[in-house]
Amino acid sequence: MPEEEKTEPFVVADDVAATSNAPDGFRSYGKFYPIEADRLLKKFEAAGVRFQIELDQKRVYQTIYTFFGGEYVRKIEIIVNNEDDEEALKILNADWKI
Numbered sequence: 001m002p003e004e005e006k007t008e009p010f011v012v013a014d015d016v017a018a019t020s021n022a023p024d025g026f027r028s029y030g031k032f033y034p035i036e037a038d039r040l041l042k043k044f045e046a047a048g049v050r051f052q053i054e055l056d057q058k059r060v061y062q063t064i065y066t067f068f069g070g071e072y073v074r075k076i077e078i079i080v081n082n083e084d085d086e087e088a089l090k091i092l093n094a095d096w097k098i
Contacts, residue, residue, distance in 0.1 A: 002006045017076065020077065020079065021054065021080075022052075022079045023052075025043070025081060025082050025083075026052060026079045026080060026081055026082060027079065027080055027082055027085060028077055028078070028079050029077075029078045029080055029088070029092070030074055030077065030078070031056055031075035031076065031077045031078075032075060032076055032077075032078060033074075033075060033076075034075075034076055034080060035077035037053065039074075040078065040091070041053070041078070043091045044080075044091060047087055047091060048084075048087075049080060049081070049084040049087050049088045049091070050080070050081035050083070050084050051078060051079060051080045051081065051084075051088070052079040053076050053077065053078060053079065054076070054077040054079065055074065055075075055076060055077075056074070056076070056077055057072055057073070057075075057076045058072070058073055068070060
């Protein structure tokens with residue numbers, strides 16, 4: 001019998017709001033890689049959760065890529081309407097496994 005997966009609730013870090021450009025009435029859930037964001041945003045859309053996204057793209061220089069000019073790291077910040085916070089957290093907690 002396989003071991004049960006351990007799950008922890010999704011928690012929005014305290015410093016996320018400080019680095020976010022979320023407008024009034026919205027809360028940043030942090031930055032996700034595009035494949036993670038796409039999966040979550042589809043679930044948000046299906047549940048009627050109102051959200052915004054911001055693309056965060058920066059060039060990261062690593063020794064292996066320096067000769068070629070580095071590589072771009074893309075993440076998508078997910079910003080959720082405060083009124084939909086409870087539903088969004090339910091979706092994230094159902095989806096979030098460690």
